[in-house]
Amino acid sequence: MSNRVGIEVSIAVAEAVGLCDVDVVAAYPITPQTHIVEHLADLVAEGKLDAEYIAVESEHSAISAVMGASATGGRAFTATASQGLALMHEILFAVSSLRLPVVMAVANRAVSAPINIWADLSDVMPQRDTGWVQLFAENGQEAYDLMVQAFRLAEDHRVLLPVMVNLDGFTLSHMIEPITMMERDEVRRFLPPIEPARLLDPDHPRSIGPFGAQDVYTEAKMQQEMALLRSEGVMEEIWQDFEAQFGRRYRAVESYRTGDAEVVLVTMGAVSETARAAVDEMRDQGIAVGLVRIRMWRPLPQEQLRQALEGAKVVAVLDRMLTPGGTGGTGGPVGEALRSIFYDAPVRPRIYEVVAGLGGREINRRTFKEIVRQALAGQEQVRQFTLLDVRCA
Amino acid sequence: MEAAIDTQKISMKSLPAFEALASGHRACQGCGEVLAMRLAMKALGERIIVVSATGCMEVITTPYPQTSWLVPWMHVAFENASAVGSGVAGALLALARKGRLAGGDTKIVIMGGDGGTSDIGMQSLSGALERGHDFVYLCFDNEAYMNTGIQRSSATPRCAWTTTCPLGEEQPGKQEAKKDLVGIVEKHHIPYLATATPAYPFDLMNKVRRGAQVKGPAFIHVLAPCPTGWRIPTHEVIKVARLAVQTRDYPLYEVVNGKYILGKPGKNVKPVAEYLKAQGRFKHLSENDLAAIQQEVDERFAQLQWLASRP
Numbered sequence: 001m002s003n004r005v006g007i008e009v010s011i012a013v014a015e016a017v018g019l020c021d022v023d024v025v026a027a028y029p030i031t032p033q034t035h036i037v038e039h040l041a042d043l044v045a046e047g048k049l050d051a052e053y054i055a056v057e058s059e060h061s062a063i064s065a066v067m068g069a070s071a072t073g074g075r076a077f078t079a080t081a082s083q084g085l086a087l088m089h090e091i092l093f094a095v096s097s098l099r100l101p102v103v104m105a106v107a108n109r110a111v112s113a114p115i116n117i118w119a120d121l122s123d124v125m126p127q128r129d130t131g132w133v134q135l136f137a138e139n140g141q142e143a144y145d146l147m148v149q150a151f152r153l154a155e156d157h158r159v160l161l162p163v164m165v166n167l168d169g170f171t172l173s174h175m176i177e178p179i180t181m182m183e184r185d186e187v188r189r190f191l192p193p194i195e196p197a198r199l200l201d202p203d204h205p206r207s208i209g210p211f212g213a214q215d216v217y218t219e220a221k222m223q224q225e226m227a228l229l230r231s232e233g234v235m236e237e238i239w240q241d242f243e244a245q246f247g248r249r250y251r252a253v254e255s256y257r258t259g260d261a262e263v264v265l266v267t268m269g270a271v272s273e274t275a276r277a278a279v280d281e282m283r284d285q286g287i288a289v290g291l292v293r294i295r296m297w298r299p300l301p302q303e304q305l306r307q308a309l310e311g312a313k314v315v316a317v318l319d320r321m322l323t324p325g326g327t328g329g330t331g332g333p334v335g336e337a338l339r340s341i342f343y344d345a346p347v348r349p350r351i352y353e354v355v356a357g358l359g360g361r362e363i364n365r366r367t368f369k370e371i372v373r374q375a376l377a378g379q380e381q382v383r384q385f386t387l388l389d390v391r392c393a
Numbered sequence: 394m395e396a397a398i399d400t401q402k403i404s405m406k407s408l409p410a411f412e413a414l415a416s417g418h419r420a421c422q423g424c425g426e427v428l429a430m431r432l433a434m435k436a437l438g439e440r441i442i443v444v445s446a447t448g449c450m451e452v453i454t455t456p457y458p459q460t461s462w463l464v465p466w467m468h469v470a471f472e473n474a475s476a477v478g479s480g481v482a483g484a485l486l487a488l489a490r491k492g493r494l495a496g497g498d499t500k501i502v503i504m505g506g507d508g509g510t511s512d513i514g515m516q517s518l519s520g521a522l523e524r525g526h527d528f529v530y531l532c533f534d535n536e537a538y539m540n541t542g543i544q545r546s547s548a549t550p551r552c553a554w555t556t557t558c559p560l561g562e563e564q565p566g567k568q569e570a571k572k573d574l575v576g577i578v579e580k581h582h583i584p585y586l587a588t589a590t591p592a593y594p595f596d597l598m599n600k601v602r603r604g605a606q607v608k609g610p611a612f613i614h615v616l617a618p619c620p621t622g623w624r625i626p627t628h629e630v631i632k633v634a635r636l637a638v639q640t641r642d643y644p645l646y647e648v649v650n651g652k653y654i655l656g657k658p659g660k661n662v663k664p665v666a667e668y669l670k671a672q673g674r675f676k677h678l679s680e681n682d683l684a685a686i687q688q689e690v691d692e693r694f695a696q697l698q699w700l701a702s703r704p
Contacts, residue, residue: 023483023484023487023488023491024480024483024484024487026479026480026483050487050490050491051487052483052484052486052487054479054480054483054524055524056476056479056520056524057516057517057519057520057523058516058517058520060472060473060476060516060517061473061475061476061479061516061517061520062476064469064470064473064476064477064479064480064517065476065477065479065480065483066480067469067477067480068444068467068469068476068477068478068479068480068481068482068483068484069480069481069483069484069487070480070484071467071477071480071481072442072480072481072484072485072488073484073488073493073494074483074484074487074488076480076484090470091469091470091473094469094470098469199465200442200465200466200467200481201465201495201496202439202440202441202442202464202465202496202497202499203495203496204465205462205463205464205465205466206465206466207455207460207462207465207466207467208465208466208467208468209455209467209468209469210455210456210457210460210468211451211452211455211456211457212457213456213457216457216458
């Protein structure tokens with residue numbers, strides 16, 4: 001029987017990776033990812049996880065090493081954050097383009113400068129177009145469950161793409177939360193052994209990562225894109241299986257009290273729990289407010305998002321990354337995405353874009369109440385978005 | 394389990410028929426690098442996995458949908474071949490332990506040019522050497538970024554012309570010395586290290602084979618003349634590579650578990666000017682330049698002799 005324990009989310013994430021019988025972990029330490037890779041090192045050192053732990057000399061080498069391991073037929077995992085993810089950027093494209101089913105946890109953190117170790121999404125958002133499946137956890141249970149689901153999605157032969165599981169640095173990664181832990185045999189039932197699609201094997205020589213000129217490059221990109229789009233449906237299947245086995249239901253987009261909502265908040269990551277509490281308090285005060293939370297950011301579940309927000313008069317979207325110098329001062333990537341989704345809709349909600357929580361600045365229930373107050377007040381946004389609570393505007 | 398690497402010494406009589414490269418590739422006529430690579434692969438045999446850095450050898454062998462490679466081969470980027478190879482090594486160990494590896498023993502071969510090794514790939518190489526994975530690294534050094542059009546690298550020798558150290562009035566050619574890559578690698582205290590050139594093919598093949606037999610990292614530095622970048626006639630590539638050794642500009646030696654073993658001394662050592670004057674990239678050198686380079690060559694060789702004299 002599964003058991004529910006109080007455990008630090010990073011430790012739980014590492015435990016989940018361990019339950020997946022990974023063959024190779026390659027990682028370089030960076031705050032706030034460290035507890036994940038430290039615990040994996042513990043599991044290997046104590047003989048609880050039969051894997052090779054490669055303590056590489058940089059994040060660039062971490063992602064490169066897991067590529068080599070994956071191409072050799074191993075199940076491979078790495079984790080990083082912030083500058084580390086930025087350093088990996090070049091190689092992230094190659095992982096997805098070579099269709100290697102690597103899984104990575106990202107403990108989201110701001111990027112320099114000024115150097116800042118706290119949570120926002122400015123590390124992961126610039127990786128939007130690297131071709132990875134990108135999932136965002138709201139709480140510890142999700143971060144834990146998503147790790148196991150991520151391997152199954154990545155390794156599905158209809159997909160064969162790397163998967164990134166994002167969890168907010170500190171505000172999620174370092175929290176101690178009640179998490180229902182899985183058993184090894186349960187995970188083995190859910191996640192079959194890896195069946196590599198293409199291998200570095202002397203008995204079946206193959207060239208991986210060749211030079212592709214104008215005549216093939218576009219086709220390679222198109223195949224990759226089709227696989228990424230396909231992953232949305234495959235993820236849905238996996239989530240149904242997961243629910244059948246473990247009783248926990250996952251969706252690409254989560255809606256909360258949106259039925260008759262006049263204004264709907266849109267969030268990603270750990271702040272969504274805070275937003276939910278704020279919605280309850282505002283509902284008690286008679287404000288018709290709901291919440292839509294994006295769990296799957298790439299591929300973007302456009303139709304689900306459109307349906308989830310249909311009927312709202314105002315959509316108040318929180319971005320935790322600033323898109324510098326965007327045309328007309330666009331706030332952030334989530335706001336941009338929502339504007340695109342509704343551009344062709346017959347009835348368009350007003351989209352109120354807020355950027356907040358940069359570099360770990362607190363986002364609490366009052367923050368969401370203020371966003372909703374502004375959004376409902378109907379005032380025109382001066383620069384199309386509002387940088388909340390900034391002292392020098 | 395069958396060993397990945399044949400232990401027999403390679404001679405004219407025992408020259409392996411094995412080729413890792415199919416006939417046909419896109420290298421320049423007279424390419425010293427592709428020749429060195431072919432020889433190295435003969436010594437290694439078919440139980441290998443090759444991880445290649447970006448560079449000439451990657452581009453000329455794998456224009457999709459064609460490939461010259463008859464052994465498993467992987468390329469990711471310019472600077473990370475050693476890291477990719479580290480991951481391959483990790484997976485081979487884990488999979489063998491878990492009984493999920495079919496076939497026999499497999500040797501990992503990582504390769505790069507001078508740019509991919511002593512410049513942009515230095516960090517990942519150093520990391521892999523320090524961690525001690527079981528691989529043989531082949532550095533094919535043609536002393537500049539030839540794939541992109543003959544730009545200076547840290548391996549370009551002093552005074553040489555390249556397109557980014559042109560022959561200006563103020564600065565004729567490269568102003569700085571060639572980086573001592575072999576010395577840097579030696580300081581990682583790996584079990585096997587050697588220098589070689591395709592002008593001495595049996596020496597090269599046997600060093601590659603010896604390196605591949607040790608457990609842990611082995612590093613083979615190969616001076617591979619590039620007729621295009623060195624401005625030499627294509628039929629003189631081997632002659633020029635031989636002159637590099639005969640003039641002691643590029644001494645052949647091994648470092649086995651820290652012990653330096655110098656190749657047999659040539660009967661008559663030639664002045665370095667013979668090597669330099671054979672190449673268009675050095676045609677601007679004055680007598681003073683030649684004398685200064687000769688002095689550098691003599692000093693480097695004396696130091697090497699001293700290292701080899703230690704017990």
